[in-house]
Amino acid sequence: MPLIQEIRRHHNLAELAREHGFRLTTQRRLIFSILESASTHMNAKEILAQARRVDPGIDQVTIYRNLAVLKKLGVVDELDLLHLRGDQHYYEARQDRPHSHVACLQCGKVMEFSSPAMDKISTEIRDELGFSISFMRVEIGGACAECRRKTPLTSPQTKANQNVSRSKKLN
Amino acid sequence: MPLIQEIRRHHNLAELAREHGFRLTTQRRLIFSILESASTHMNAKEILAQARRVDPGIDQVTIYRNLAVLKKLGVVDELDLLHLRGDQHYYEARQDRPHSHVACLQCGKVMEFSSPAMDKISTEIRDELGFSISFMRVEIGGACAECRRKTPLTSPQTKANQNVSRSKKLN
DNA sequence: TTATTGTTGCAAAAGTTTTGCATTAAGAAA
DNA sequence: TTTCTTAATGCAAAACTTTTGCAACAATAA
Structure with a gap:
């Protein structure tokens, strides 16, 4: 900088x-x-x-x-x-420009993305709702190009599976 | 329904x-x-x-x-x-249609808002990042029409002020 | 330099979310 | 329908994250 x-x-x-x-x-x-x-x-x-x-x-x-x-x-x-x-x-x-967070639901990668369409949305909200926007957050979930071929959904709550979320936090 | x-x-x-x-x-x-x-x-x-x-x-x-x-x-x-x-x-x-949550930072009211511009964003992300979107969340903060005239920012962390957030949860 | 009061650190508490385990019950197969 | 397998529930306890109380400290303005 x-x-x-x-x-x-x-x-x-x-x-x-x-x-x-x-x-x-x-x-x-x-x-x-x-x-x-x-x-x-x-x-x-x-x-x-x-x-x-x-x-x-x-x-x-x-x-x-x-x-x-x-x-x-x-x-x-x-x-x-x-x-x-x-x-x-x-x-x-x-940041100066509003941006979206695009998150892959499979590998967890988070990308950022900006677009004029976001300004469009804010204009509409200002005009149609009389709302004064101070910030805007866009979060999008899906599958990134690399993960497309993997299994789309995790299997049921088995014992092994239940441990995932908390242990992910720990390290 | x-x-x-x-x-x-x-x-x-x-x-x-x-x-x-x-x-x-x-x-x-x-x-x-x-x-x-x-x-x-x-x-x-x-x-x-x-x-x-x-x-x-x-x-x-x-x-x-x-x-x-x-x-x-x-x-x-x-x-x-x-x-x-x-x-x-x-x-x-x-819901069937993606929508934005428009939240007033002062009174806490949350409105929902849909627009074709949201579809535009998702198309762009699909095309430019090769990302397959399964859902999209848009959250916008600001001041609703009714709250426009109130003070825009709360004052420093005084004793009295520090109690607000947790006690709000309790009731 | 001094007075004011916002801020910090520590210890303890509060609140939310998760885990372990025995028991129950959903759903497929017999 | 009955049986069998195992996902799901409930209870109690634990794990985490976030907040609070308070005395001591330090950033500003006078």
Whole structure:
């Protein structure tokens, strides 16, 4: 990322925070910068792990409280990625362009996709419902090209099968 | 709902379940019928409460396990409604037409909205990514017409403020 | 530099979702 | 219909994630 833009962004965060009576603590700045430079969507635990590489004393609670603040400020969005990766929430720094998350239900890969049709939808909603949109999330589930040939549905709840979801979370 | 369609749907569920090796238990049928006739999105607790009016002995676990199965079968979708109502998940029977959820960030109202532009997006994703879409979820946050004049952002984390989210869940 | 009060960390609690296991019951086969 | 196989249920307990209370700390403005 170009330095100029980075400076501008941080300046904006400081200003934004001050405007709304929030303080810009080192932890808050750290958490935001992690999301800003993240290449994938991260959940609270992942954010914590990465934050501890810089500030080993930082606590989970601080992550949660700051994600809440950053969401309020509108600089971070919360996703659930269709619950493909478990029931946790995922976060990303808000981007300039709205985009869709396209998730493969089989391999779990998540791609991003932007299109003018999304603007079309927002215009319609503004015009037809009198609704003022502040953000938009599009999540799409299906099968990616590579997974097309695999089995389309998992089998019934057998003992072995019931263990999958929780254990997926653990590692 | 017309009787014919109701019969057809239940027939489909039975067939779908059998095809995939799932059994059609009374509890499963009950849970699906609750979602099918629900006018709003329901979370697990609400589904449980309503199910107990018919089958008082039904357990929470059965709700969770069946929601998982119904999701696998593709007849139920899981939403988080932008976490406006807390962090739980919400469920709805899958509808014939894809639709958007338009949620007011201030009053919490959730409206539904359909548009051909949604089909446009799915066509693009199919063509440009080679992705086979099985469903699509659009969630939009903003301010509804009625809420436009209220304050756009809540103030900092004061003691009083921190209590809001959890206590909202409790009642 | 000082006063104010938002913020952090720690420990504990709350709430939701999952697991283990014995028992029950759906659905195919006899 | 009856029998047989095994998916599904219910109960109790556990596992996780997220929130709360509170004393100590630190970011801002005066």
